[in-house]
Amino acid sequence: MTKFEIFQIYATSLLLILSAFFGGWWFGKAGYLFEIRRNPPELKVINRSPSSQTIDFDLFWKVWTMLQSDYLERPVDGKKMLYGAIEGMVKSLGDPYTSYLSPEINDSVNNALNGTYEGIGAELGIKDGQLIVVAPIDGSPAKAAGIQSGDKILKIDDIITVGLGVSEAVGKIRGSAGTMVALTIQRNNEEPYVVNIKRGKIVIASVTWEKKAESIAYIRLSRFGADTNDEWDKAVAKINVEMRNLDGVVLDMRGNPGGYMMSAVYIAGEFFKDKVVMYQEAATGEQTALDTKRVGIFHGVPVIVLLDRGSASAAEILGAALRENIDAPVVGEKSFGKGTIQDAKDFEDGSGIHITIAKWLTPKKQWVHKNGIDPDISIERTTEDMKNNVDKQLEKAIELIKQGITDRNSIESTKED
Numbered sequence: 001m002t003k004f005e006i007f008q009i010y011a012t013s014l015l016l017i018l019s020a021f022f023g024g025w026w027f028g029k030a031g032y033l034f035e036i037r038r039n040p041p042e043l044k045v046i047n048r049s050p051s052s053q054t055i056d057f058d059l060f061w062k063v064w065t066m067l068q069s070d071y072l073e074r075p076v077d078g079k080k081m082l083y084g085a086i087e088g089m090v091k092s093l094g095d096p097y098t099s100y101l102s103p104e105i106n107d108s109v110n111n112a113l114n115g116t117y118e119g120i121g122a123e124l125g126i127k128d129g130q131l132i133v134v135a136p137i138d139g140s141p142a143k144a145a146g147i148q149s150g151d152k153i154l155k156i157d158d159i160i161t162v163g164l165g166v167s168e169a170v171g172k173i174r175g176s177a178g179t180m181v182a183l184t185i186q187r188n189n190e191e192p193y194v195v196n197i198k199r200g201k202i203v204i205a206s207v208t209w210e211k212k213a214e215s216i217a218y219i220r221l222s223r224f225g226a227d228t229n230d231e232w233d234k235a236v237a238k239i240n241v242e243m244r245n246l247d248g249v250v251l252d253m254r255g256n257p258g259g260y261m262m263s264a265v266y267i268a269g270e271f272f273k274d275k276v277v278m279y280q281e282a283a284t285g286e287q288t289a290l291d292t293k294r295v296g297i298f299h300g301v302p303v304i305v306l307l308d309r310g311s312a313s314a315a316e317i318l319g320a321a322l323r324e325n326i327d328a329p330v331v332g333e334k335s336f337g338k339g340t341i342q343d344a345k346d347f348e349d350g351s352g353i354h355i356t357i358a359k360w361l362t363p364k365k366q367w368v369h370k371n372g373i374d375p376d377i378s379i380e381r382t383t384e385d386m387k388n389n390v391d392k393q394l395e396k397a398i399e400l401i402k403q404g405i406t407d408r409n410s411i412e413s414t415k416e417d
Contacts, residue, residue, distance in 0.1 A: 060085075083351065091165055095356050096126035097342055099167040103350030108174050109167075110352075112202070113225045113259055119174035120181065121202040122147055123257030124166050125312070125336065131161040131169050134336055135255035135310030138222055141200045147185070148383070149255060149310030154192055155184035167354075177201045207231035209239060215247040216401050218394070221267070224259030224314040229266050236270060240297050248302040248401035250394065251322070254332060258313025261341060261360070262290075268321045270296030271303055271328075277321045279361040280341060287361070302406030303328045304397040307373060308381065312336035316373055320362040327407040329376045329400065332393045339369030376411050 067076055083102050090100045101109060111117040121140020122133050133151040136143040153161050156172045164172075173181055177200050186192040206228040209219045217239045221232075239246075261278075268277045269292035280288045305319045305328050316335050322328035339361075342354040361367055377400075379393045405411060 087165075087168070090353065095340075096166055097338070097340055097354065098356045099165050099354050101167050101352045101354070102171065105167055105171040105174075106346065106350060106352035109170065110346075113223075115204045115206065115223075115225055115227060116202065117174065118177045118201050119170075119199055120145075120147075120183075120197045121200070121204075122173075123310070123312075124153070124169055124173075125257075125338070126166060129162075131164060131166075133310075134257045134312055137202060137204055138220075138255070139204075140202055141197050145195050145197045147183075147195065147197075148187065148386075149308060150187070152186040153183050154186055155182075157182050175199050205231065207235045209235045211243060212250065212398055213402065215243065215245055216250060216398055217243055217246060217248075218250045218252065218398075220252045221315070221318075222256055224256070224261075224263040226260070228259070228263045232267055232270070236297060246298075246301050248304065248406055249298055250304050250306065250397045250401070251318075252306040252394070253311050253315040253319060254306050254308040254393070255310035256312070256315035257310065257336075258315055258338065261314050261317060264314040264318040264321075265290050265292055266294075268292050268318055268325075269294040270298045271301075271322060272299065272325050275321075275325045276363045277325075278317050278363065279365060281359045281361055283358070287365075302401060304400055304406065305330045306332050306393055306397060307335045307375060308333040308393075309336055309372070311373075312338040316368055317360060317362075319373055320366070320368065323373075323376075323408065324363040327409060329406070329408050329411050330373060331377045331379060331397050331400070332375050333378065333380060334374050335368070335372040337368050337370045337372035339367050376408055 064081070067081065068074075068078075083100070086100045087102075090098055108117050108119070120142040121137040122142040123135045123137070125132055125134040131153045133142070133147055133149060133153065135149045136147045153169070155161060156164075156169065159172060161169060173183070175181065179199050181197055181199060183195050183197065184192050185195050204222060204225075206223045206225050207219065207221055209217060212218045219235065219239075221228075265277045273292055273295055276289045276291045278290050280290060282288075303322060303326070305322055307315065307319050307330055311319065311332075312335065316338065319330060319335065323330055339359050340356045341358040341360055343357045344352060344354050346352045359367060359369065377396060379396055381391065381393055384390075385392060400406060400411075
C-alpha cells in the first residue's frame with residue numbers, strides 16, 4: 001500500500017468522524033433525539049423541535065360566530081368562552097400539570113404558594129386519570145375532616161370529577177371561608193362516602209421546628225413557597241443558637257406537595273455543597289445540572305428524611321438529593337412520584353398558565369415520575385395511629401439518630417444482622 005493510499009484512508013476516517021460529531025451536534029441542537037435498540041435492532045429518530053405546522057383557525061371563528069348569534073340564552077359571555085377555549089386547548093395535551101388558570105383560580109393558586117388562601121386546605125393531583133388528594137395541609141379544614149393523602153375525589157358537590165383538570169377542580173373546591181363543599185371520597189377500594197367540609201382561611205407556615213431529646217432538631221417543611229427560604233433561614237438560625245451540640249436532624253416532608261423547585265435547591269445547600277441537587281432535562285434531551293455552593297450549618301450533621309405518599313415534586317427533589325449525596329436514610333412510605341417541572345406565567349388580565357417544560361432527575365439521573373421514592377425503612381402510618389396521635393415514623397427516625405444509625409449503609413448492615 002502506497003503512502004498516498006494510507007493518507008487517503010486516514011483523511012477519509014477523519015472526515016467521517018468529524019461529520020458524525022458535527023452531524024450529531026446539529027441534530028441535537030435542532031431537537032432530534034436518537035433511540036437505538038439492540039434487540040431487535042432498531043433506530044428511531046424523534047424530532048422534539050417546536051412544530052411549524054400551519055393551522056387554519058377559520059373553523060374556530062365559525063363556531064364562535066354561530067354561538068354568538070344562534071345560542072338560545074343570549075347574550076353569551078365572550079370572556080368566559082375565551083377562557084373555556086384556552087382551557088380546552090391546554091387540556092388536549094393530556095398533561096394534568098399543564099393548565100390554564102382563570103384570573104380567580106390563578107389568584108388563589110398564587111396566594112396558596114404565598115401561604116394564604118380560602119378553601120379546604122388540600123393539595124390535589126391526578127393519578128391514573130383520577131382526581132386525588134396529594135396531601136391535606138396541617139391544621140386545615142380538610143385534615144380536620146379526616147381527609148388523607150391518596151383519597152380519591154369522585155364528586156365535588158354534584159359534579160363528577162372524571163375529566164376535570166387539577167385547576168378546574170381547585171376552582172370548584174375553593175371558595176369563601178365559612179361556606180360548605182361536599183366531597184364524595186373513596187379510600188382504597190372501600191365504599192365511597194360524602195364528607196361535608198366548611199371552607200376556612202388557610203394560613204400556612206412552611207417551616208416549623210422543635211427540639212427532640214435535647215440534641216435532635218425536628219424540622220417540619222410543609223411546602224416550598226415564596227417565603228420558605230426566609231422561614232428556613234430564621235428557623236436554622238434559632239436552632240444554631242439554642243442547640244449547639246446536634247446529634248442529628250429529622251427533616252419531615254410528609255404531606256409536602258412541593259412548590260418552587262429552586263427552594264429545594266437552596267435548602268439542600270444547608271446539608272452539602274459542590275454536589276448536584278438535580279438535573280433538569282429539556283425536551284431536546286439536554287441536561288442541566290443544578291448544584292449548591294453555599295455553606296450551611298448542617299454540613300456534616302446526620303439527617304434522616306421523612307416522606308410519605310403526599311410528598312411530591314420539590315419534596316422529592318430534596319429527599320432524593322439528600323439520600324444520594326450524603327446517604328441520608330428515608331423513613332416512611334413511597335412518595336407521590338412527580339418528576340416534571342412547570343413554568344408559570346401570568347397574563348395582563350390576571351389569568352395564568354402552567355406549562356410542563358422539563359423533567360427533573362435525581363443526582364444519579366433517576367426519574368421518579370409515577371414511581372416515587374422508596375423508603376429505606378418502610379413504616380405505614382395508619383388511620384388508627386393518626387386518631388391516637390401516634391407517629392411511629394418520627395419515633396423510628398429519632399431512635400435511629402440515638403443509636404447512631406444515620407446513613408443508608410448502617411441501615412443495610414442492621415437489616416443483614
